[in-house]
Amino acid sequence: MPIDTDDTLVCVQREWNAWQTTEVRLSDLYGLHWFQPDHAPRPLVHGYVSCASYGAAALPHNCERTAGPHALRVCVLKRHSAPSVYAEIARRAGEGRSRSA
Numbered sequence: 001m002p003i004d005t006d007d008t009l010v011c012v013q014r015e016w017n018a019w020q021t022t023e024v025r026l027s028d029l030y031g032l033h034w035f036q037p038d039h040a041p042r043p044l045v046h047g048y049v050s051c052a053s054y055g056a057a058a059l060p061h062n063c064e065r066t067a068g069p070h071a072l073r074v075c076v077l078k079r080h081s082a083p084s085v086y087a088e089i090a091r092r093a094g095e096g097r098s099r100s101a
Contacts, residue, residue: 010089011080012049014059014072016040021080022058024049029074032093037075045076045086045093 006027013021016037032047049056052069059072078086 008085009055010076010085012047012059012074012076013080014074016044016075016077018075020059022055024053024055024074026085026089028053028056029076029089032076032089034093045089046073047076047089047093048072049074 006025008026009023010026010029011021012024012029013019017040028049029047030049032045034043035046036043048071050069051057051059051072056072059074076086076089081089
């Protein structure tokens, strides 16, 4: 069942095994896809968010070397998401699952 609003907050992190998380709006996530990083147990949902988006500034990245805003690749873990939100994110990521970058 699709969720009602793209303003729903989604917990994301820069790496699948990172400790630091933040919340971004679902509407700010784009390019959702399945990807299996090195040492990850299985493919996980990843996407991109602008470092200028709500909440994304809390994610570690370096805006000093090049002019921003930057597209940050983020990971969305099922255990950090409400079931209905994760179901929508997984639907948007599609059925194709990539095992490498």
